[in-house]
Amino acid sequence: MSKTTVREGVSVGQARADAPPRSVGGSRAFALLLVITGAAGLLASWVITIDKFKLLEDPNFTPGCSLNPVVSCGNIMKSDQASAFGFPNPMLGLVTYAIVIGVGMSLLGRATFPRWYWLTFNAGTLFGVGFCTWLMYQSLYNINSLCLWCCLAWVATIVMFWSVTAFNVRQGFLPAPDWLKGFFGEFAWVLPVLHIGIIGMLILTRWWDFWTS
Numbered sequence: 001m002s003k004t005t006v007r008e009g010v011s012v013g014q015a016r017a018d019a020p021p022r023s024v025g026g027s028r029a030f031a032l033l034l035v036i037t038g039a040a041g042l043l044a045s046w047v048i049t050i051d052k053f054k055l056l057e058d059p060n061f062t063p064g065c066s067l068n069p070v071v072s073c074g075n076i077m078k079s080d081q082a083s084a085f086g087f088p089n090p091m092l093g094l095v096t097y098a099i100v101i102g103v104g105m106s107l108l109g110r111a112t113f114p115r116w117y118w119l120t121f122n123a124g125t126l127f128g129v130g131f132c133t134w135l136m137y138q139s140l141y142n143i144n145s146l147c148l149w150c151c152l153a154w155v156a157t158i159v160m161f162w163s164v165t166a167f168n169v170r171q172g173f174l175p176a177p178d179w180l181k182g183f184f185g186e187f188a189w190v191l192p193v194l195h196i197g198i199i200g201m202l203i204l205t206r207w208w209d210f211w212t213s
Helices: 012-018 028-057 073-077 089-108 115-143 148-171 178-186 190-206 208-212
Strands: 005-007
Touching (some): 028 073, 028 089, 073 115, 073 148, 089 115, 089 148, 115 148, 190 208
């Protein structure tokens, strides 16, 4: 008698073997990456929050990262986009980046999490990179200023997002063909480097006359 199959040509036993594990942890390197990127984002959020409070107390306050007409954190903090949800954006970062650090520390302690947890975490980083992309556009083309601490948070979020996405693809939590799993296994660093490089080029070309003057 042939074995019962769950899909054409695949037995129940083979399907179970091919299925992603119910609960998995991450490598030490992955855990450290989450801790480092989370800490970088948390640091940026903390500094911006402190400067925002000082700016509210004294409208003439000049943040330390306001260096010139282009690199001006003060212009960013005074903009409407700096409070997209009705409160200062960095306050959201204080919570979310702390969560990332917590996940990384848990992985260092050999914790494991189920598929739904990793997908939820991935969705959170997707929201983060999407929100950062919106802020980048606003900064470059509407506010016409850069905030160095914001740039640090952008880079941290981008690295975080692609790292978590690569992890989920490799684990089979996100459906992907074998070649893509292999790509994320060998060249997971390519996409965040490319992503950050594109942003760097946009910043360079946006104020080319200023940088070269």
